[in-house]
Amino acid sequence: MCSADEARAEARRVLEVCNVCGYCNGLCDLFEAARRPPQLAAGDIDHLANLCHACRSCLYACQYAPPHAFGVNVPRALAAARWQSYRAHAWPPGLAPWLLAHPLLGMWIMLALCILLVLGLMLAHAGPGGLFSAHEGAGSFYALLPWGQMTLLASLALGAALLALALGLGRFWRASGAIPLTRRILWQALRDALGLRNLRGGGPGCADHGPAHSHWRRRWHQLLLLGLALCLAATLAATVYHHALGQLAPYAFTSAPVLLGTAGGLCMTLALGGLLALRCRADAEPLNPLARRGDLALLILLALVALSGLALLAARATAAMGLLLALHLGSVLAFFLLLPLGKFVHAGFRLLALAREASERQP
Numbered sequence: 001m002c003s004a005d006e007a008r009a010e011a012r013r014v015l016e017v018c019n020v021c022g023y024c025n026g027l028c029d030l031f032e033a034a035r036r037p038p039q040l041a042a043g044d045i046d047h048l049a050n051l052c053h054a055c056r057s058c059l060y061a062c063q064y065a066p067p068h069a070f071g072v073n074v075p076r077a078l079a080a081a082r083w084q085s086y087r088a089h090a091w092p093p094g095l096a097p098w099l100l101a102h103p104l105l106g107m108w109i110m111l112a113l114c115i116l117l118v119l120g121l122m123l124a125h126a127g128p129g130g131l132f133s134a135h136e137g138a139g140s141f142y143a144l145l146p147w148g149q150m151t152l153l154a155s156l157a158l159g160a161a162l163l164a165l166a167l168g169l170g171r172f173w174r175a176s177g178a179i180p181l182t183r184r185i186l187w188q189a190l191r192d193a194l195g196l197r198n199l200r201g202g203g204p205g206c207a208d209h210g211p212a213h214s215h216w217r218r219r220w221h222q223l224l225l226l227g228l229a230l231c232l233a234a235t236l237a238a239t240v241y242h243h244a245l246g247q248l249a250p251y252a253f254t255s256a257p258v259l260l261g262t263a264g265g266l267c268m269t270l271a272l273g274g275l276l277a278l279r280c281r282a283d284a285e286p287l288n289p290l291a292r293r294g295d296l297a298l299l300i301l302l303a304l305v306a307l308s309g310l311a312l313l314a315a316r317a318t319a320a321m322g323l324l325l326a327l328h329l330g331s332v333l334a335f336f337l338l339l340p341l342g343k344f345v346h347a348g349f350r351l352l353a354l355a356r357e358a359s360e361r362q363p
Ligand code: SF4
Pocket: 017, 018, 019, 021, 022, 023, 024, 025, 031, 058, 059, 061, 062, 063, 064, 065, 072, 074
């Protein structure tokens, strides 16, 4: 693994070649953005690395790509610099850089700890007999883990993760120029982020399998986002059922929380399958190995969240419910805790990079 300085130096080297060449200017925002600063300082490199969406089109368009002596591989150099920017700015210092240097190992450790924690609480509350028995009817989940403990665990994990995420984003934002974030700039950045404008490769899409382009990676990302949004809506609907209607989970198959959660889980599963298939067939040349392991860790964790949720729905009236509930809650807790410490940070970093880009593009 190269250091942050080495990754930035390689990114600076290839971007200086691009600034002279200018051939790829229409492919994404990055090439124009790289020409604006008189010199590419460390903060500029971190910003530019997060502006690149790794569509890989510029590698196959480049006359200076390996085996040319210049060895220009923009997506790979920027992927390394991007991952090092997460390690440099993510919070808390110490833990975040280590987890980002060992994304798969860190994910498995966090997942195991979270599942063991949930299992321990269930055993303490319901005993082994309760854990391995079938429970039916309203409130059956809470026979294994009381509602208060379940809510407290999720709230603490999410609260701590959002705080760490905000602190990490603040560090990145200051290092990459601290541009004033007006409502107009944020709105433009949000539109660019949701539309994944820089994942269009200048029009024909991403070059995932060598020079052939397609829009599938952008579509799978957007489907995954839709799945996550539906799961969030299911949680909000369940909160309304619990507090406003006085109904306890698990809910009927035709209820709003179950319909929204099922649709969300299916969207996530389909999108993750598509992204994993693209990953298996992708040309490894434009990819950075560490960033690749980080991508895989997030995909595996999200797949566990989605599949364990769907399995819990299907088997909630059986004796397997206890273990499936522990697996689902454990994977959700691990996902929350790793939000600021793994690949998921790219969403916030990229949004801030798009905001700086929107600000610099303003007339
Ligand atoms: S990637 Fe290659 S072709 Fe494109 S601008 Fe850079 S040097 Fe030029």
